[in-house]
Amino acid sequence: MLDINLLRRDFDAVVARLETRHKPQFVQELAAFPAYEGERKQLQTRTEELQARRNSLSKAIGMAKGKGEDASSLMAEVAGIADELKASADRLDVLQAQMNALLMQLPNLPQAGVPVGADEAANVEVRRWGTPRAFSFAPKDHADLGEPLGLDFDTGAKLSGSRFTFLRGPVARLHRALAAFMLDVQTQEHGYTECYTPYIVNREVLEGTGQLPKFKEDMFWVLRGGDEESVEQYLISTSEISLTNSVREQVLKESELPVKLTAHSPCFRSEAGSAGRDTRGLIRQHQFDKVEMVQIVHPEQSEAALQEMVGHAETILQRLGLPYRVVQLCSGDMGFTAAKTYDLEVWLPAQNTFREISSCSNCEAFQARRMQTRFKTAQGKNELVHTLNGSGLAVGRTLVAVLENYQQEDGSIQVPEALRPYLGGTEVLKA
Known part of the structure; x- marks a missing residue:
């Protein structure tokens, strides 16, 4: 949330930064804010005037009674003030709810320095690693x-x-091996704490990480319980949701930062609007697995943490020997909660192109x-933490990359050396 x-200090600057996302609906939604804020100020000023008048009248009533004078008219005015104060308080509650609902619809502001553009065509390649394999035969797709x-x-x-798939035999073992390998690297080498999280979460949890209320159509959701006591719950689209919210409504010690968490989980996405794609x-499934990385950090460390997380994702690709590139996303291509994002794109020979396999984002204080997650500074002040998330990696897409990059002419698959201990020393997968 912004x-x-x-917004109150520099509304025009916020509008200018939102415009770089190239999605006019956000600026249109924000246009309601000045009217809300103007009415709020008027109500607040009027409330202060009424409270001052009530205090003055209360003193006058006391003085009148002390002199034995009739104070009924003064008391009637105080009663009228009380009614108006209650009406003002009720209206302020409505305004606060309207402004909060508005803010929940607005995305994060792109950081200064993020490339400005409308879509992926404006993304900027940062670096490449590895050389795509030259095949002596026509490579098949995964x-x-x-x-x-x-x-x-x-x-x-x-x-x-x-958009659902059943895995059995060798490919199921390879899928499991990839997830175990990723978790081992992230926990044993990069310092993340392994977690096992619920796959179904409550509505407020998704509001915390920004999937709701804007993107309900992208989620799988259920109503649990009877009609009168039903609870709206959602299948997670990424374990970022449960990992990040594990510190919701907490005040952390500064010494506890950074908090580094990882989990392997299925992810469920409706893929709304993706008809006809992949x-x-x-590549594009309703259910897929991912090893997620989350960091909760001191605000001064979030940029360094973002670069670190990108490196943690790169390590997996390098150990597997998969060529990839790192791309910084432009303002119009970033996710709703992100202030700055890097994508890692792995080389897929059958498509003769790079495809996204990890996305690492700094959300700053937005989530x-x-x-309401804070940390207590050495001076005793509570400040908002910064949150970051990234894939380390998407397991299914890594499976795709291994199959295509390590295929042999007879259709067998060489097993990357890093995975062989997880497959009992198997060097080649065959039908």
Whole structure:
């Protein structure tokens, strides 16, 4: 959530920064704020005037009674003031709710220095690692390679519909090995604490990390319980949600920062608006697995933490020998909660292009303000933390990259050396 005091101090600057996101609806929504704020100021001024008048009248009533004079008219005026004060307080409550609802619809402001642009065409490549393999044969895509190894789209569709997949045998083992490898690197080498989180969360949790109220259509959700006592709950679209909210409504000690958490979990996304995109294979699924990284940090350390997290994701790709590039997203391509984002894109030979496999974002205080998560400074002051999240990595897309980059002409798959201990020393996967 944006800082309401920033809007009050420099409304025009906030509008200018929102405009760089190239989504006019955000600026249109924000246009209601000055009217709300103007009425709030008027009510606050009037409330102060009424309170001062009530205090003055109370003294006058006391003096009148002390002299034995009739104070009924003064008392009637005090009663009228009380009614007006209550009406003002009720209206202020309504205004606060309206302003809060408005702020919940607005995205984070891009950091200074973020490339300005409307879409991915304005993203900026930062660096590349590795050289795409030169094949002596026409490389197959992961769907064709995976089917003999147990990648079963038909059974997934029979069980749950389109964009669900059933894994069995060698490809299921490879999927599990990738997740275990990622967790081991993030916990044993990079200092993250491994977590196991609920996959179903309450509405306020999603409001804390910014998925709600704006993006309900992207979520899978259920009503639990009877009609009269039903509870609205959601399947997580990433364990960022549960990991970040694990510190909601807390005041942390400064010495506890940074908090570094990781988890392997399934992720559930409706993929609203993606009809016709990546309909073949594992790239865009309703259910997929991801190893997530989350950091809760001191505000002065969040930029360094972002660079560190990008490096943690890169380590996985480098250990697996997968060529990739790092791209900084432009203002119009960043997620709702992000102030600055880097994507890692892995090389997929069958598509002859790079595809996203990790996204690492600094959300600054945006999520912390929604979650009311603070830390106590050495001076005893409570300040908002900064939150960061990133994929370390998306397991299904890493599986895709391993199948395509390590394929052999006979359809078998060489196992990257880093994964062999997780597969009992297996060097080649065959049907």
